[in-house]
Amino acid sequence: xxxxxxxxxxxxxxxxxxxxxxxxxxxxxxxxxxxxxxxxxxxxxxxxxxxxxxxxxxxxxxxxxxxxxxxxxxxxxxxxxxxxxxxxxxxxxxxxxxxxxxxxxxxxxxxxxxxxxxxxxxxxxxxxxxxxxxxxxxxxxxxxxxxxxxxxxxxxxxxxxxxxxxxxxxxxxxxxxxxxxxxxxxxxxxxxxxxxxxxxxxxxxxxxxxxxxxxxxxxxxx
Amino acid sequence: xxxxxxxxxxxxxxxxxxxxxxxxxxxxxxxxxxxxxxxxxxxxxxxxxxxxxxxxxxxxxxxxxxxxxxxxxxxxxxxxxxxxxxxxxxxxxxxxxxxxx
Numbered sequence: 001x002x003x004x005x006x007x008x009x010x011x012x013x014x015x016x017x018x019x020x021x022x023x024x025x026x027x028x029x030x031x032x033x034x035x036x037x038x039x040x041x042x043x044x045x046x047x048x049x050x051x052x053x054x055x056x057x058x059x060x061x062x063x064x065x066x067x068x069x070x071x072x073x074x075x076x077x078x079x080x081x082x083x084x085x086x087x088x089x090x091x092x093x094x095x096x097x098x099x100x101x102x103x104x105x106x107x108x109x110x111x112x113x114x115x116x117x118x119x120x121x122x123x124x125x126x127x128x129x130x131x132x133x134x135x136x137x138x139x140x141x142x143x144x145x146x147x148x149x150x151x152x153x154x155x156x157x158x159x160x161x162x163x164x165x166x167x168x169x170x171x172x173x174x175x176x177x178x179x180x181x182x183x184x185x186x187x188x189x190x191x192x193x194x195x196x197x198x199x200x201x202x203x204x205x206x207x208x209x210x211x212x213x214x215x216x217x218x219x220x221x222x
Numbered sequence: 223x224x225x226x227x228x229x230x231x232x233x234x235x236x237x238x239x240x241x242x243x244x245x246x247x248x249x250x251x252x253x254x255x256x257x258x259x260x261x262x263x264x265x266x267x268x269x270x271x272x273x274x275x276x277x278x279x280x281x282x283x284x285x286x287x288x289x290x291x292x293x294x295x296x297x298x299x300x301x302x303x304x305x306x307x308x309x310x311x312x313x314x315x316x317x318x319x320x321x322x323x
Binding site: 001002003004005006007009010043046047049050051052053054055056057058059060061062063064065066067068095096097098099100101102104105106137141155159163165166171174175178179182183185186188189192193195196197199200201204205 | 226227230231233234237238240241242244245248253254255256257258259261262263265266269270273275276277278279280281282283289292293294296297299300301302303304307308310311312314315
């Protein structure tokens with residue numbers, strides 16, 4: 001989902017920077033609130049960020065014959081909601097842009113928007129809609145799957161908006177095809193990994209999870 | 223480990239290993255196992271040949287070897303943090319259990 005450095009026209013780079021800055025700013029405010037009121041949430045915050053670090057470094061082979069990487073944003077969004085997840089994604093994307101030349105500074109706003117905002121937001125909607133209706137493991141799995149797909153779909157929209165050649169729709173179909181076929185099985189893999197980690201963590205610290213889930217319900221209004 | 227988790231792990235392995243079996247013997251030279259990010263980048267130059275990237279990275283890993291070093295470092299950092307806290311949670315649970323006895 002990384003749009004490479006310089007591959008987004010200046011005006012679009014600015015648009016995505018502005019939108020992402022607003023959400024990330026709001027996320028930082030939320031993050032400070034959670035850290036102040038619930039310092040015991042720190043380990044889970046660290047794990048959520050670390051999970052994104054690990055998953056986004058794994059370039060997995062897909063049935064399409066190409067490789068791509070998961071995003072790992074499902075865990076963060078379940079525990080802390082989309083706004084805080086956008087802050088975590090910013091850290092990961094900044095690391096990859098500076099150290100690995102993967103993605104870039106000019107495209108950082110756009111990449112934060114797809115991996116840190118739209119993906120988590122769609123995941124959050126899926127989580128809210130399914131919570132309580134299915135076994136929690138499968139709710140987590142589906143949340144992570146949709147957060148991953150939404151990320152790549154958003155990247156396709158961003159590229160099609162910037163390069164609507166010959167038309168937005170044809171361009172969107174092209175970019176969508178490049179990402180989608182690769183990503184469909186990989187998102188399922190990501191969902192399964194997220195579900196396994198969730199089950200293990202909630203077995204170890206059930207009361208902590210309950211608490212964190214409640215903070216999100218009562219404290220934030222995103 | 224419950225049956226559910228066993229099923230999840232087996233499905234996970236199947237998803238990752240299947241492409242390696244399907245395209246066994248094919249490699250980068252035949253156009254396989256390249257990155258989707260790179261493919262999207264190439265497609266930009268196909269539909270918009272006159273587009274020139276207007277900004278380039280301050281620093282790039284000097285070779286594929288160094289790049290995989292840094293990717294491994296990224297994964298290792300994440301894995302250390304996850305492992306550290308899982309160990310911490312486990313220790314906490316153990317102490318709580320022995321205190322209750």
